[in-house]
Amino acid sequence: MADHGITTIDTGFQRPGFDAAYLVVEQGRGAFIDCGTNHSVPHMLGALRAKGLEVEAVDWLILTHVHLDHAGGAGALMKALPNARLVVHPRGARHMVDPARLVAGATAVYGEQEFARSYGEVLAVPEARVVVADDGHRVDLAGRMLECIDTPGHARHHLCVWDERSRSWFTGDTFGLSYREFDTANGALAIPTSSPVQFEPGPLKDSIRRMLARDPDAMYPTHYGRVGDVARVAEGLLALVDRMVELAEAADGQPDRHGKLVSALRALYVDRARTHGVDQPETKVDALLAIDIELNAQGLEVWLDRKAAAG
Template structure:
């Protein structure tokens, strides 16, 4: 049984059916960064939060379902990157009954987010941090739980299963809702921007952003999710996607091409720029294979930041000592 909507949904919130809601967090641009709200039998959970500036949207979405803040049992960041978890501490101040459920490798950063903040500050600078992320609020240690592979939790009468899902980040888990056959994938299953859809079909690409890209682990994590025969995946960037088997196959094929590109350019002069250019060519070719031919300048309008960060992540991967 799911709780029906009791009020018109805010414009930034969409009901996906069966008690699942997508909330556009407003980070960077519309349809870029999502949080998800699960409602069942009068109880609720948030998966990912966006930044602290997203919290009013999350609370509006919750209120529109007819539930109060004391109905939320869980806040579950898929990983602790700030576009996914920057708002966790702020949101928790409004949710008296909730616990944070975070990957064991990320739990300490919820209790003391100073290292997260300083790391992001070094990358983005003070002006961008103030504009896009704001400050980070700590969560009391007694309200933080570490997840483990195969853990099962309840939201009302609904069971959610968490799995360790590294490849994009070591502190990443994914959440399986068996009732709707949906994976909430964070960044592990890839990124799909709606502006790059091809005749209504999503294009998806693997994110290799700094600093923990591990292609073999990423392929295994995607394989585990595909093995559940999901109807849907819900990546944070962006939205609910169907035809999951085909998406996964395309993702794995493109991931293999990314690895080949990195190995080929490992010792290239001006390697970073070569990786950027090579990724652009790979992505454009993959889009063309789906039937959408784009000029590089148009493509860069949406993908310039991803190209830069993905090239950085590939460089960190290539420089990592072999084990």
């Protein structure tokens, strides 16, 4: 299988095989897609060295969205890449130029100590180096076009990147989570990510279907690595979005809504893994998904509350 000049980089966030960034190389020029956290910068630069490239050869850093596990290291990485420009969704650009609100929001969720451990210092990107990518924006990497499309659902500041050369999408979190530990003889398994604070199930399904319309050969989600057999994986992913919504609505209004939703999501994902042929112990499955279950529950609750407020 040809790699089409695409390298998967483990950013080192949380655990091995959890958080990926990608390096695309064309005729000696490079583009990073997502970058992990401030702590991930050595991994990004190491990937360049492994490909025999200098930092001056990188033309672009494209962010799928500005959640800190994807974009927290952008400011520090851009300082190390003298010729690169940063490409970001219109709704995310201001947060890269002034990340104070991103930092405050994440600190409120995780606390100062955990924020520092997980993300480190989040540096601003000079505004002159930021390129705003409206729907359909095309990034030229040595003649290889990377097309950015607006893909709300996980976040309103989310874009996905189409690479015609490999007939693949770099999907950030729009195509869910697909950890390699859950690969079986049946292929890959994907689980939606509804983490706070802008999860919207209808737009998410629309975004997935929009990507499927290109008949892609592969998806490259941030969590984690290349996924083939796209149509089958997408069918399961879309069904899980609907099931998660049902569970959230069933838990709404009950005492300990959060606890009930966490338990329901855990049972849903363990059952889905078993159906897919995953034979690891339930404790292992639970450990691999613990962070995602908690964040998915929080995001579903934010969605429920926003829907209730809207009447």
